[in-house]
Amino acid sequence: MSEFTVEDLGRVLREAAGESEVAVGGDSLDTDFAEIGYDSIALLEAAGRIERQLGIQLDDETVGEATTPRLFLAVVNRQGSADAA
Amino acid sequence: MKSVVITGTGVTAPNGLGKDDFWDATRAGRTGIGPVGRFDATGYPSTLAGEVPGFVARDHLPSRLIPQTDHMTRLALVAADWALADAGIVPSEWPEFGIGVMTASSSGGFEFGQGELKNLWSKGGQYVSAYQSFAWFYAVNSGQISIRNGLRGPGGVLVSDQAGGLDAVAQARRQIRKGGGLVLAGGVDGSICPWGWVAQIAGGRLSTDPDPGRAYRPFAADAAGHVPGEGGALLVMEEEDAARARGARIYGRVAGYGSTFDPHPDTGREPGLRRAAEIALRDAALRPSDIDVVFADAAAIPDLDRVEAEAINALFGPGGVPVTAPQTMTGRLNSGAGPLALSTALYAMRDGLIPPTLTRDPSPAYGLDLVRDTREAAMSTALVLARGQGGFNSAMVVATAEAPVAAPA
Numbered sequence: 001m002s003e004f005t006v007e008d009l010g011r012v013l014r015e016a017a018g019e020s021e022v023a024v025g026g027d028s029l030d031t032d033f034a035e036i037g038y039d040s041i042a043l044l045e046a047a048g049r050i051e052r053q054l055g056i057q058l059d060d061e062t063v064g065e066a067t068t069p070r071l072f073l074a075v076v077n078r079q080g081s082a083d084a085a
Numbered sequence: 086m087k088s089v090v091i092t093g094t095g096v097t098a099p100n101g102l103g104k105d106d107f108w109d110a111t112r113a114g115r116t117g118i119g120p121v122g123r124f125d126a127t128g129y130p131s132t133l134a135g136e137v138p139g140f141v142a143r144d145h146l147p148s149r150l151i152p153q154t155d156h157m158t159r160l161a162l163v164a165a166d167w168a169l170a171d172a173g174i175v176p177s178e179w180p181e182f183g184i185g186v187m188t189a190s191s192s193g194g195f196e197f198g199q200g201e202l203k204n205l206w207s208k209g210g211q212y213v214s215a216y217q218s219f220a221w222f223y224a225v226n227s228g229q230i231s232i233r234n235g236l237r238g239p240g241g242v243l244v245s246d247q248a249g250g251l252d253a254v255a256q257a258r259r260q261i262r263k264g265g266g267l268v269l270a271g272g273v274d275g276s277i278c279p280w281g282w283v284a285q286i287a288g289g290r291l292s293t294d295p296d297p298g299r300a301y302r303p304f305a306a307d308a309a310g311h312v313p314g315e316g317g318a319l320l321v322m323e324e325e326d327a328a329r330a331r332g333a334r335i336y337g338r339v340a341g342y343g344s345t346f347d348p349h350p351d352t353g354r355e356p357g358l359r360r361a362a363e364i365a366l367r368d369a370a371l372r373p374s375d376i377d378v379v380f381a382d383a384a385a386i387p388d389l390d391r392v393e394a395e396a397i398n399a400l401f402g403p404g405g406v407p408v409t410a411p412q413t414m415t416g417r418l419n420s421g422a423g424p425l426a427l428s429t430a431l432y433a434m435r436d437g438l439i440p441p442t443l444t445r446d447p448s449p450a451y452g453l454d455l456v457r458d459t460r461e462a463a464m465s466t467a468l469v470l471a472r473g474q475g476g477f478n479s480a481m482v483v484a485t486a487e488a489p490v491a492a493p494a
Contacts, residue, residue: 018153044215
């Protein structure tokens, strides 16, 4: 699987939950999702879309602990390579 | 008892988006009923609805709210914004727990739910939106209005079909009398989508007449059901003394309320509507002769029209009070009906105009003074009636701020 990037995450979040107050990108990698403007249900909805698009399974609890884009990307890419292995 | 007044109204109605468009259309007798536009209803037995015109959610609401809201919730959020603005209330200037939200709902977010059920059965559980967890829910409008505006006072939802809108306003009055502050109360409803449509058709009360001019004809001898609509109103309510202290414009006072539940039809006992109206009058410490106009429930089912006419005649005498049903221009709005009728009554009293009932060949046998053309009348009190399917009856008296306050009962 090719790497799931911060741009990919920004796009999925917009599709899942609408435009945020802060753009999801390189400058907001370590900004809290709450500050960016996405709550836990927005992230749950985004996680569901990522699972469908990439054909992977994400653990709800692990997703819930990923409070910034960097942490969220790490969960997706770790799971993506685990499922590919 | 503390007097509770209405200081703001926000309206989304099939014959007008916003209170001014709505009242202009209503006083002029312009209907909002027409062929269903939200989906192709041509293959269904009922094909007419009252749909809110010109509503583009993205023009009024942030992008974040769109994926998580049903159409009727979007209408409610906008009506709430307008009600607050109309009352001159900026929520951020109020204490965190100073403003509550009390709405009514009849079926929740049906259209949203239909989309997710379709995803579930056609694609699988992983395709169901996480927002389905609350977007369908009865309490969703109270919740979303509360979150959007930071209103953390008393909150709740009333579910009693078409009576619910008045019940929510009554519950708001109780909360204000107990704890002061402001409550945003009312109802905005609608389920004009295939799933909502078949549910309403199964309820057996929809008109199957395809002519918008006669489909919903309450108090006609051959009345044959109603046309459903979407929309409603939200009202800003507060203690009269507090409203006066902040220099608020007062539309009117919630003077009285009563609610009853019908006995089982097999018992042959009288349905509860008359009693609900009597309780509301007693609560307002008014006599029937003090009431200037009645806003009827207007079910347009002959048995129910008869029950309503008998209740009105028992209280006021045949032809003893002007009766109107402007919802003949919007369709029946379920939980949106009562709050929209209250708003209409307040505008009517302000402008001295009773809006008309657009029916066809009403039967004189009902003995009602049914207002069919806009009528000039000085009014300071109005009685609003609402019935919900399954036996709910509610009645509310509103009075102008100038009307004398009743002595405590």
